[in-house]
Amino acid sequence: MCGIAGVMHADPQKPVDPNTLVAMAAIQHHRGPDGFGYEVQKDRGVGFSHARLTIIDLDENRARQPFVSADKQLMLAVNGELYDYKRIRADLVSRGARFRTKSDSEMVLHLYPRLGLEDMLPQLRGEFGIALYDRHRDRLMLIRDRFGVKPLYWTEVNGTLVFGSELKVLFAHPEVPRRFEAQGLYHQLMQTMVPGHTAFDGIHQVKPGHCLIIERSHGKLQIRDERYWDMDFPLLEERGQERDEDFYIEGIRETLMESVQLRLEADVPVACYLSGGIDSCITLGLAAASQQSAVKAFTIGFDNVDYDETAIAQEMAQSVGADQDIMRLKAEHLYDNLVETLWHAERTIYNTLGVAKLLMSRHVNQAGYRVVVTGEGSDELFGGYPSFRRDMFLHGLDTLSPAERASWQQLLSESNQLFSGAMLAENEWRDPALDKLVGFTPSCLQPWLASAIHTPGLMSESMRDQIHGYEPGRAIAEALDGDMIRGRHPLDKAQYVWIKTMLEGQILTWGGDRVDMANSMEARPPFLDHHLAERAVHLPPSMRIKGRTEKYVLREAMKGLLPKVLYEREKFAFMAPPAHTDPKKWAAMRALADQYLSDQAIQDAGLLDVNGVKALFQLHEAADTSASTQVQLDAVINHMIGVQVLHHQFVAQDIPALARKRAAELGWAA
Numbered sequence: 143m144c145g146i147a148g149v150m151h152a153d154p155q156k157p158v159d160p161n162t163l164v165a166m167a168a169i170q171h172h173r174g175p176d177g178f179g180y181e182v183q184k185d186r187g188v189g190f191s192h193a194r195l196t197i198i199d200l201d202e203n204r205a206r207q208p209f210v211s212a213d214k215q216l217m218l219a220v221n222g223e224l225y226d227y228k229r230i231r232a233d234l235v236s237r238g239a240r241f242r243t244k245s246d247s248e249m250v251l252h253l254y255p256r257l258g259l260e261d262m263l264p265q266l267r268g269e270f271g272i273a274l275y276d277r278h279r280d281r282l283m284l285i286r287d288r289f290g291v292k293p294l295y296w297t298e299v300n301g302t303l304v305f306g307s308e309l310k311v312l313f314a315h316p317e318v319p320r321r322f323e324a325q326g327l328y329h330q331l332m333q334t335m336v337p338g339h340t341a342f343d344g345i346h347q348v349k350p351g352h353c354l355i356i357e358r359s360h361g362k363l364q365i366r367d368e369r370y371w372d373m374d375f376p377l378l379e380e381r382g383q384e385r386d387e388d389f390y391i392e393g394i395r396e397t398l399m400e401s402v403q404l405r406l407e408a409d410v411p412v413a414c415y416l417s418g419g420i421d422s423c424i425t426l427g428l429a430a431a432s433q434q435s436a437v438k439a440f441t442i443g444f445d446n447v448d449y450d451e452t453a454i455a456q457e458m459a460q461s462v463g464a465d466q467d468i469m470r471l472k473a474e475h476l477y478d479n480l481v482e483t484l485w486h487a488e489r490t491i492y493n494t495l496g497v498a499k500l501l502m503s504r505h506v507n508q509a510g511y512r513v514v515v516t517g518e519g520s521d522e523l524f525g526g527y528p529s530f531r532r533d534m535f536l537h538g539l540d541t542l543s544p545a546e547r548a549s550w551q552q553l554l555s556e557s558n559q560l561f562s563g564a565m566l567a568e569n570e571w572r573d574p575a576l577d578k579l580v581g582f583t584p585s586c587l588q589p590w591l592a593s594a595i596h597t598p599g600l601m602s603e604s605m606r607d608q609i610h611g612y613e614p615g616r617a618i619a620e621a622l623d624g625d626m627i628r629g630r631h632p633l634d635k636a637q638y639v640w641i642k643t644m645l646e647g648q649i650l651t652w653g654g655d656r657v658d659m660a661n662s663m664e665a666r667p668p669f670l671d672h673h674l675a676e677r678a679v680h681l682p683p684s685m686r687i688k689g690r691t692e693k694y695v696l697r698e699a700m701k702g703l704l705p706k707v708l709y710e711r712e713k714f715a716f717m718a719p720p721a722h723t724d725p726k727k728w729a730a731m732r733a734l735a736d737q738y739l740s741d742q743a744i745q746d747a748g749l750l751d752v753n754g755v756k757a758l759f760q761l762h763e764a765a766d767t768s769a770s771t772q773v774q775l776d777a778v779i780n781h782m783i784g785v786q787v788l789h790h791q792f793v794a795q796d797i798p799a800l801a802r803k804r805a806a807e808l809g810w811a812a
C-alpha cells in the first residue's frame with residue numbers, strides 16, 4: 143500500500159524534472175513513509191515516483207518501486223494489494239518468469255507481456271491503482287480497481303499528463319492549476335459528486351473498473367477511457383427460475399471465506415476494525431477462525447448512546463476470543479480534527495464519522511499495526527441500506543394490494559428514523575433525469591438532491607452565474623451507464639447507483655482509504671472482492687432482502703458465526719452524531735464556522751455568499767425547522783466549512799513549495 147505519481151509529456155524530448163517527481167512523492171509521505179523511488183525514461187518524456195508502505199516483502203531496497211522490467215521495456219508503479227499472487231507467481235515461474243522481488247506488485251511486469259492488457263486485467267484481484275508504461279508501444283496505462291477502493295487522479299495541462307494517488311500530488315506539479323470548478327463546488331455543497339469528477343477544474347478520477355490509456359500522436363496526447371469490469375446485474379428475463387436457498391447461501395459462504403483469507407496475507411500483523419454491525423463482525427469471526435493467535439480488534443465508541451455500538455462489538459469480540467481495543471470519542475472533539483481530516487479527504491464531508499475514522503487509524507498505527515480488515519461493501523452487495531429496502535418495496539412489488547403497500551410504507555416510515563435527512567429523505571424527492579434513466583429517483587440520492595435547493599443561494603455571484611440552469615440530477619444520470627441499469631430489478635438499479643455514487647465518492651474516500659492512509663494504515667475490504675461481487679449480482683432480490691430482513695443470504699451464510707443479537711438485528715448505519723444533537727459539538731462546529739465562514743474569509747475565497755450562509759444558519763436554528771431538516775442542514779454546514787478549508791489548503795497555499803519543503807525535510811532528493 144503506497145502512493146504513486148508521474149508525468150507523460152506529449153513531446154517525448156521534453157525532459158522530466160526528477161525533483162518534481164520526488165516532491166510529488168514527498169507530499170504523500172503519509173501513504174508511504176518507508177521509502178521512495180523514482181524512474182525517468184529520459185528519451186520518452188515519462189517519469190514515475192513512488193512512496194512505499196511496506197506490507198509484503200519488507201526488503202526496502204529489493205522491493206523499491208518504480209519497477210523496470212529486465213528488458214527495460216516496461217516501467218511500473220503500484221498502489222494497493224494484488225491477492226492470490228503466490229499462486230500466480232508460481233504459475234509464472236513454472237513458465238520461465240524470473241522474479242527479482244517477493245512483492246505482489248511485480249507480477250504485473252510478467253503478466254502484461256505474456257497476456258496483453260485485456261487478458262491481464264481479469265487476473266488482478268484486489269484493491270489497486272496501477273501506472274504501467276509500455277516503451278515498445280509508447281503508451282501509459284492507468285488502471286483502477288473495480289470498486290475504486292484505491293484513488294487515482296489525473297489531469298492534462300500544457301501538453302503534459304500528470305497523475306497521482308491524491309489530488310495534492312497533482313497540485314505539487316508546478317504547472318497544474320489549483321482552482322474550484324463551479325459545478326464541482328455545487329456538488330461539494332450538496333454531498334454527491336458526479337462519478338469521475340472532482341471539485342477542482344480539470345482534475346479527473348480514473349473511474350472504478352476502468353483503464354485510462356494515453357498515447358502520443360502528432361505531438362499531442364491521445365487519451366481514451368476503457369472499462370474492463372462493472373457490476374453487471376442480469377436483465378430481468380435472464381434471471382430465470384430461482385435455485386434452492388442453500389445454493390446461494392453456500393456460494394456466498396465459500397467465496398467470502400476465501401476473500402477474507404486472502405486479505406490476511408501480509409508480512410506484518412493484520413488486525414480488524416470492529417463496529418456493532420454484522421459486516422465487521424463477520425470479517426472478525428472469519429479472521430479469528432483462520433488464525434492460530436487471537437485477532438486484534440479495534441472499535442470506536444461514541445459518547446452518544448443513540449450512535450454507540452460498543453456493547454454489541456464487545457459481545458462479538460468475546461465470542462471469538464479477540465483482543466479488543468476500544469477508543470472512546472467525545473462528540474465535541476471531532477471538530478478539533480476536521481481541518482486535518484479535510485486535508486487528507488480532499489473533499490467535503492457531511493458527517494464527522496470521517497474524523498473518527500482518521501483518529502482510529504492513528505490509534506491503530508500507534509498500537510503497532512498497519513493493516514486492518516474491514517466490513518465496507520457488504521451493504522452494497524447484499525442490500526443492507528434502508529434506501530434499498532424503500533426502493534425495492536415502493537418500486538419492485540407491483541403485485542401488492544393497496545392495503546399491503548400501505549403496510550410496507552408504514553414500516554419504511556418507522557425504520558431508521560435516526561437517519562432521516564441523511565440516509566433517507568424526509569419527503570420523497572423526484573428528479574426527472576433520474577426518473578427517466580432508472581425508472582425512479584433512487585432513495586440514496588434523494589436527501590442530497592433535496593439539500594441542493596439551498597446550494598445556489600450559498601454560492602458567490604460569480605460561481606452562481608456559471609451554474610445557471612444546471613441540473614445536478616441530470617449530471618449524475620448522464621455519468622451513469624444506462625445499459626447497466628435498464629431492464630434490471632429495482633433493487634439492482636438502486637444498488638448499482640449507490641455503488642457508482644455513494645460508495646466510491648464517499649464511503650471509500652473520507653470513510654476509507656483517505657483517512658486510513660493518512661496514518662499509513664492499509665484497510666482491506668473482503669466484501670469488495672470481485673469474485674464475491676460476481677456471485678452477489680446473481681442473487682435473487684428475495685435473497686438480499688427477505689421481508690423485513692436485509693442481507694438475508696449473508697446472515698444465513700454466517701448464522702453460526704454471529705451472536706443471536708447480531709443475527710436478528712436490523713441494519714444500523716455507522717455514523718457520528720450530527721452537530722445539533724449535542725450542545726458541545728454544536729459549539730465546536732460554530733467555532734470553526736466563526737473562523738472559516740466569517741464575512742472576510744468568505745470574501746477572500748470567492749466561493750460562497752455571505753448572506754446565503756447566514757440565511758442557512760438562521761433556517762437551521764428556526765423553531766419550526768424539523769429534526770430531519772436539521773440533520774440535512776448539519777450536512778450542508780459541514781460542506782460550507784469544508785469548501786472554505788479546502789480553498790485555504792489547496793488554492794491559497796503554495797502546494798509545490800510545500801511539497802519541495804517536505805522532500806527536503808525527509809531527505810528525499812533526486
